[in-house]
Amino acid sequence: MAWYLNNYRCYKCHRYWATDWSCACDDECPYCQARNATAIDSVDLTNIVVQENDAFIVLNSPPTAEHHPDYWEVARFSSAKLAEDFIETLDREF
Ligand SMILES: [Zn+2]
Numbered sequence: 001m002a003w004y005l006n007n008y009r010c011y012k013c014h015r016y017w018a019t020d021w022s023c024a025c026d027d028e029c030p031y032c033q034a035r036n037a038t039a040i041d042s043v044d045l046t047n048i049v050v051q052e053n054d055a056f057i058v059l060n061s062p063p064t065a066e067h068h069p070d071y072w073e074v075a076r077f078s079s080a081k082l083a084e085d086f087i088e089t090l091d092r093e094f
Helices: 080-093
Strands: 004-009 016-021 039-044 047-052 055-060 072-077
Touching: 047 080, 055 080, 072 080
Parallel strands: none
Antiparallel strands: 004 016, 004 039, 047 055, 055 072
16 A cells, blocks of 8 residues: 545535545545545655755655554655655655
């Protein structure tokens, strides 16, 4: 599993919402409770970069994550560019 931010648009009331979850799965509309709305877009948040003072830390949501991302520190870099390049190599491996 991984971690995703899913964007939804309700097929009944046409409103938008977003949830983060461990899969790009269907959701229930929070406005009219229409079931099985399909995500129109999913942003992969499995690997993210956070800044802490002068360091850019790569966090990973492990395959065991289910209800929370359970982020753990993979590596830290001196620039955001290096951290993002590192994530690209991770994405290639998985
Ligand atoms: Zn709805």
